[in-house]
Amino acid sequence: MKTRFLALVVVAVLPLMAFNCITDSFTIALNLKPFNGTYPITAGNNPNYSGFFTVNPDTMYDIGSYTLDGASVYDVRIATSGPNLGTCAGTVSVNNTLLLTYNGPWTAFNTPQSLLTSQYIRRNQPGIDVLVNAVTKGSLITFTVQGSVTTTPVPAGCSLICSAYVQAYAHKR
Amino acid sequence: MDTLRQLPRLRSLAAAACTLIFLAATGHSQSLESTLQQFGADAVKGYIQPAGDLFGANMNAGMFHSAEISKMGFHLSLDIIGMASMVGDAQKTYTANAPPGFNPSTFQTATIFGGKAGVVTDANTGFTYHGTVDGMVDTKFVPLAAPQLTIGDVYGTRAIIRFIATPNVDNFPKATLWGIGVQHSISQYFPVIPLDVAGHVFFNKFTFGDLINFSGTSIGVEASKSFSILRVYGGLAWEKSTMEVKYVPENAAFAPVDITMNGANNFRATLGIGLHIVFFSIFADANFGSVTNYSAGIGFGG
Numbered sequence: 001m002k003t004r005f006l007a008l009v010v011v012a013v014l015p016l017m018a019f020n021c022i023t024d025s026f027t028i029a030l031n032l033k034p035f036n037g038t039y040p041i042t043a044g045n046n047p048n049y050s051g052f053f054t055v056n057p058d059t060m061y062d063i064g065s066y067t068l069d070g071a072s073v074y075d076v077r078i079a080t081s082g083p084n085l086g087t088c089a090g091t092v093s094v095n096n097t098l099l100l101t102y103n104g105p106w107t108a109f110n111t112p113q114s115l116l117t118s119q120y121i122r123r124n125q126p127g128i129d130v131l132v133n134a135v136t137k138g139s140l141i142t143f144t145v146q147g148s149v150t151t152t153p154v155p156a157g158c159s160l161i162c163s164a165y166v167q168a169y170a171h172k173r
Numbered sequence: 174m175d176t177l178r179q180l181p182r183l184r185s186l187a188a189a190a191c192t193l194i195f196l197a198a199t200g201h202s203q204s205l206e207s208t209l210q211q212f213g214a215d216a217v218k219g220y221i222q223p224a225g226d227l228f229g230a231n232m233n234a235g236m237f238h239s240a241e242i243s244k245m246g247f248h249l250s251l252d253i254i255g256m257a258s259m260v261g262d263a264q265k266t267y268t269a270n271a272p273p274g275f276n277p278s279t280f281q282t283a284t285i286f287g288g289k290a291g292v293v294t295d296a297n298t299g300f301t302y303h304g305t306v307d308g309m310v311d312t313k314f315v316p317l318a319a320p321q322l323t324i325g326d327v328y329g330t331r332a333i334i335r336f337i338a339t340p341n342v343d344n345f346p347k348a349t350l351w352g353i354g355v356q357h358s359i360s361q362y363f364p365v366i367p368l369d370v371a372g373h374v375f376f377n378k379f380t381f382g383d384l385i386n387f388s389g390t391s392i393g394v395e396a397s398k399s400f401s402i403l404r405v406y407g408g409l410a411w412e413k414s415t416m417e418v419k420y421v422p423e424n425a426a427f428a429p430v431d432i433t434m435n436g437a438n439n440f441r442a443t444l445g446i447g448l449h450i451v452f453f454s455i456f457a458d459a460n461f462g463s464v465t466n467y468s469a470g471i472g473f474g475g
Contacts, residue, residue: 023311029290029303074272074295074302116274116298123298165272167303 027069027168032060032084032135034166039145041082043156049090052144057135057168071135073128075116075165076164078102080109082158092127092162095134099127099143099164106149112163135166190207200332214430215270216305217418222434223264223284224315224462225387229414229436231256232352232377235468236333238406238447238456240371240397242358248325250454250474257314258466271295271302281309317420319350321470329358335377338395352389355367359394368396373410389414389436395443404447411440437463449475 037053061068076099080088089103104113104120115121134141145162235254242248265287268279270452275295282291282304290304325331335352354375360366379387393410414436421429445458457469 023307023309026307026309027290028306070300072303074300075274114274116272116276116295116300120410 025171028066028172030061030066030168030170032057032166032168035060035141035143035166037143037145037162038081039160039162041085041149041154041158041160041161043154043158045152045154047150047154048146048148049160050144050146052142054140054142056138056140057166058138060166061168061170063138065173067173068136068138069169069171071132071166071168073131073164073166075114075123076100076123077112077114077161077163077165078109078118078121079112079161079163080106080159081161083155084151086150086152087157088147088160089148089162090145092143093146094127094131094164095142096144097127097130098124099131100124102147106151109160112161131164131166135168214432217430218432218434219267219269219282219284220305221285221416221418222255222267223260223286225414225416225434226437227254227258227260227264227315227466228317228379228387229389229416230258230441230464230466231315231468232350232379232387232414232436232462233375233410233412233438233441234460234466235319235458235470236335236352236354236359236375237356237373237408237452238379238397238445238470238472239394239404239449240356240358240360240369240395240406240408241399241404242329242331242356242361242369242371243326244329244358244361246326246329248323248475250323250472252321252323252454252470252472253318254321254468254470255316255318255464256468257316258464259314260303260312261465265308266291269304271300274302275302280304285309286312317350319352321352323356323474325356326358328405329361331356333373333375348379348381350377350379354391368398370394370396384418384420386417386419387414393441401450402448402450402454404449406443406445406447406456408443409441410443412438412462414438424458438466439463440464450473 033150041049085106086107091101092099100121100123102121113120115123141161148171265284266281267284269282271278271280271293276297280291280293285308287308290307292301292303294301319335319337322334323331325472333354338349354373356371356373358371360370374390377389391410391412393408394439395407395408397404415433417433419431441460441462443460447454447456452473453474454472460466
């Protein structure tokens with residue numbers, strides 16, 4: 001009997017003292033897959049380019065397992081691919097709201113330029129807010145790029161790449 | 174033989190130990206597993222390192238509570254041992270890397286034992302970045318329990334065996350803890366020593382599904398002195414524990430995670446006390462090192 005009693009005490013008390021303290025209400029910061037868009041620049045004498053890509057943020061995480069509580073943008077990067085086209089300048093908008101402007105040497109953008117550190121990119125806070133709200137609400141996000149280069153003709157294979165990095169805050173369903 | 178007669182009772186205690194380890198190791202494990210799978214190796218490492226430190230210290234605890242080993246004779250005992258490593262402030266936060274380009278480049282955030290995750294704000298843009306996840310376990314200590322069988326004595330040597338396993342239940346992965354070691358009397362060679370002195374080598378392993386793999390090694394010397402039914406014991410040991418975490422993140426942007434972390438404890442000093450009455454014993458000890466750990470248990474046989 002004493003042994004059984006002791007076993008009961010051991011079983012009952014130790015778990016109560018420790019691991020019943022596991023919380024279910026923790027928040028997870030999900031680093032969503034980067035929203036990547038590549039905009040080809042048409043070969044030829046036209047120095048202007050434009051394009052768009054659409055992202056469904058709900059496809060960027062396991063929507064069946066998590067409920068989003070919020071989001072934040074922690075970087076946007078602009079990069080170019082292809083030989084030197086002089087200076088490139090333009091805008092990136094999100095759902096028709098200006099997200100950022102960029103203006104700098106094409107070759108500098110051959111190395112991705114970060115909104116955090118680059119002198120060639122300027123952000124527009126209302127665009128950041130639109131992006132955050134769209135991620136939080138799970139609505140479609142359309143990134144639109146417009147710009148121009150100073151050197152023509154543009155050879156084949158040149159493009160501009162925009163990558164937005166977003167963190168979403170979620171809790172388990 | 175008395176030990177054998179007590180087997181039905183011992184089964185009750187073994188069931189208790191099974192329950193404990195199940196709760197300790199697999200409770201809410203599905204949450205942990207699916208949560209970890211959201212992250213890459215860098216984010217996970219700091220978050221769960223303290224779990225490795227504390228669990229590793231537990232694994233290397235409680236394997237001896239006496240150095241009294243006869244040169245030749247029959248010894249069989251079954252102990253149910255509970256271990257607990259204390260969660261200190263140092264185990265509640267870690268220094269995480271902010272995204273490239275952030276100023277500052279590092280920040281403090283919660284480990285699995287911490288509170289709310291930390292947030293870093295970039296000085297240039299005002300962008301914010303949150304730590305991986307809030308702490309998931311709010312506890313003052315990490316427990317572990319296991320049955321331990323000690324068999325000897327042959328040429329002053331005892332074998333120590335631990336084994337406990339829980340099956341794959343629903344979505345909880347199978348968990349298995351096993352350990353094996355030897356304890357050898359040193360004082361048998363030096364009869365003039367007024368204490369019993371022994372050395373030990375012990376290896377143990379804990380696997381939790383395919384996700385986590387712990388292993389621990391302890392090598393040390395211990396001494397004990399009996400005063401009637403009272404026994405005082407202590408020891409010094411070098412130890413090593415490693416935790417390997419392996420999984421494929423759900424986010425395809427992260428590479429498969431396969432990281433091995435070393436436990437914080439590499440040395441421990443043990444001080445303990447026990448009572449031994451015929452075939453029944455109780456014992457408790459404190460272990461001091463990078464991690465403070467306590468173990469206690471009851472034993473049958475002798």
